[in-house]
Amino acid sequence: MQKTELPLALEGYPFILFCAFATLVLALLGLIVPALAGLLLTGFVTYFFRDPTRVLPGQPGAIVCPADGKVIVVDEIDDDRFLQARVRKISIFMNIFNVHVNRIPLTGTVERVVLSPGKFYAADKDKAVLHNEYCALTLSTPNQQRYAVVQIAGLIARRIVCRAEPGDRVLAGERFGLIRLGSRVDLYLPLSAQIAVKVGDTVRAGETALGVLPARSEADSQEPIA
Structure with a gap:
């Protein structure tokens, strides 16, 4: 089985990169408001796919x-x-x-x-x-x-x-x-x-x-x- 060791779930990277790329394009076109909206969306998508390290409970069973x-x-x-x-x-x-x-x-x-x-x-x-x-x-x-x-x-x-x-x-x-x-x-x-x-x-x-x-x-x- 594949293992995920990164702080972000592997399945999230395509979505994050797409949102970031779209935001960059909007910014280069000078569309400030849409670019800001894209930046917020990129931040939310990144947050959604977070994969933090957790400490397992210690009791047996x-x-x-x-x-x-x-x-x-x-x-x-x-x-x-x-x-x-x-x-x-x-x-x-x-x-x-x-x-x-x-x-x-x-x-x-x-x-x-x-x-x-x-x-x-x-x-x-x-x-x-x-x-x-x-x-x-x-x-x-x-x-x-x-x-x-x-x-x-x-x-x-x-x-x-x-x-x-x-x-x-x-x-x-x-x-x-x-x-x-x-x-x-x-x-x-x-x-x-x-x-x-x-x-x-x-x-x-x-x-x-x-x-x-x-x-x-x-x-x-x-x-x-x-």
């Missing part, structure tokens, strides 16, 4: 936040789309001012990547989950606990970038893609996951611990004896 934004869902549901199991679900909404680079929540192996075309409803609405374009990664941790992370396009997001491929071994906090403009990321976790965030919390990709996923033996030992 930490579920690393996959996206910057606000938590809009924390729930327990029956998932028949990705894991075919009852799961804990966390949804994070990203507005246009958030960092849009997405990161791997838990170390493991990518089992499947599914890109599904769809519509572009507002990403913070429930129907976005069912109808919007999305890219779903199903992964398995080293002790065979399966989870899924789903990038969902939003109202004005028209491009999901996912660099992960089936068979990739990925590390918690590793960059794997991004979504352009407002969008959302859903995380589907085993029921043994201990969630530490709530609806309304502001979180940061690669830095916030959404909770902890105990190793399978630990999770089993916490189950009550019948």
Whole structure:
């Protein structure tokens, strides 16, 4: 899988260079107001594609936040789309001012990547989950606990970038893609996951611990004896 080590996401450079070139042309033509507008646009596009370094949470089994934004869902549901199991679900909404680079929540192996075309409803609405374009990664941790992370396009997001491929071994906090403009990321976790965030919390990709996923033996030992 490609790695991004620069302070800007690689996918942003064509947009930044195009805006900068257009601004330069306008300035050379003496069109001051359009040139200033182009300069502002170039600054915003550069800001949008920023890719800052983050410090990973230190606790063992930490579920690393996959996206910057606000938590809009924390729930327990029956998932028949990705894991075919009852799961804990966390949804994070990203507005246009958030960092849009997405990161791997838990170390493991990518089992499947599914890109599904769809519509572009507002990403913070429930129907976005069912109808919007999305890219779903199903992964398995080293002790065979399966989870899924789903990038969902939003109202004005028209491009999901996912660099992960089936068979990739990925590390918690590793960059794997991004979504352009407002969008959302859903995380589907085993029921043994201990969630530490709530609806309304502001979180940061690669830095916030959404909770902890105990190793399978630990999770089993916490189950009550019948």
